[in-house]
Amino acid sequence: MAKRTIPLFFTFLLVAGGMLFWQWKIYDINLKNNQHKNNNVSQQLIVDARNNQLLVRHIFSGLDKGQEYRILMSEKTNTWSCVTPDGGKCKSGDEDPQTFLSEQGEIEIQYSVTISEKTSPLIFSDWTPKLQKIEPIKTTIKVIDTARRDGTWIAGVPLQGYKKMEFVDYYVFAGQGDISSLYWQNKTLYPAKITDHLTVYSEHKNLQVNINMDNVKGLPDIPYMSLVESKDQQRFTVKGISLNENFQDAGHVEKEIAAQYFKNKLDGNLVGNSLAVDLLSALFLQTSATTEKGNFMMKELYSHLTKEQVLELQTRFLKMKIIDSRLMDKNLGEIKGLESSFFSVNLLQTQEFASLFFFDSREVRLNGQVNSKMEVIYDKDKRLYPLSQTMEGLGYNVEVLPEADAVQLDNGRNKYRFYLNRNSFRYNQSEYGLLENPLLTRNGQIYIEQSGLQSLFKININETEKEIMLST
Helix, strand or coil, rough: CHHHHHHHHHHHHHHHHHHHHHHHHHHHHHHHHHCCCCCCCEEEEEEEEEECCEEEEEEEEEECCEEEEEEEECCCCCEEECCCCCCCCCCCCCCCCEECECCCCCCEEEEEEEECCCCCCEEEECCCCCCCCCCCEEEEEEEECCCCCCEEECCCEEEEEEEEEECCEEEEEEECCCCCCCEEEECCEEEEEEECCCCCCCCCCCCCCCCCCCCHHCCCCCCEEEECCCCCCCCECCEEEEEEEECCHHHHHHHHHHHHHHHEEEEEHHHCCHHHHHHHHHHCCCCCCCEEEEEEEEHHHHHHHHHHHHHCCCCCCCCHEEECCCHHHHHHHHCCCCCCCCHHHHHCCCCCCCCCEEEECCEEEECCCCCCCEEEEECCCCEEEEEEHHHHHHHCCCEEEEHHHHEEEECCCCEEEECCCCCCCEEEEEECCCCCCCCCECEEEEEEHHHHHHHHHHEEECCCCCEEEECC
């Protein structure tokens, strides 16, 4: 009995030990995944502007004490180092040269950036280091300028203070979010605060600007914009800063702010997608888009959706925390009760102008055989079947005749020829007229209407919640 007990005891220890080990692994994984979720991080940039370089102290505060963070450096920086609050070198919990421990809830990165001669405008966008999986909720930028005092510094967050002293100019900018954009030009520009979300910089000291911001008040979180007067410089827009000659045009300003809002929301496969920004801004403001394809997509949406459905789509996009093409298609499909790939195809394949249609997610059976690759689509009130897949699955040979702009179908007993450009068809040796052509071309593919299948080919169509069944 004792001999039998000992093996059982050790078996129990192994099982229990294994359970404890896996519980610890799961706990450890969850701990690592959630270690930075309590994000109250802010960042401060202290920028010393020299003749040919910027010397920067970049301080992240509000970090978890003793926690390890990964630093993602920008390619635009030169030499850099991580220092502790007392000036020492940062410690790391492993051999990775990019990870450092937070002492006293802070990490400071010191680095330099090479800049050009004084006469050239300077634009700094996506130029600062990041902490992996951390997005600061507040940014403060202090610029100490001893070398470029004949020009003006502008940031992508509001100006909080400016002091021109005997040997140095001192700027303080501060605002919400992770926005470190900076701009310098070799002119004196004067700020005019329009709202908490908009400051106009111009060469006019007492500029009077009357810009109505009513059309962007519907944005859940209106982004800040520094709008800079431009007469002889090329226009540009970076996060929080826009240089443009139309700085007093209310419609233009609202487009810039809406574009900034949606650009900040893009994620996944749409990051940096200017067409998506153009389309989303135009939908929100109910104006025309600025691109040919954006206007094409707007026209498709308005021709296939009711005004109420377009409004619901706008509302859904505004409520999204992140926006990618998959989520856009998902919400469009939910509104119609069908599925669509309209946004993914058009936004990701920029050369293709793909019409809007919806497709049925149900399985299709052709004479009892499942065709898993076949998609039945809806174009307004018409249900369309891909001609070649459908008719071949029902026992026909299908031949497209490009030179005749026609399609020929043959099942061994009967032969049909349909013309894509006229309302007539040939059945065996006779020609017949049609009130409406049952064949339509959508996005380069030929489809046949359901009514044409039933009336011309006597196809039986039965449906369930999960299947569409066609049979001869």
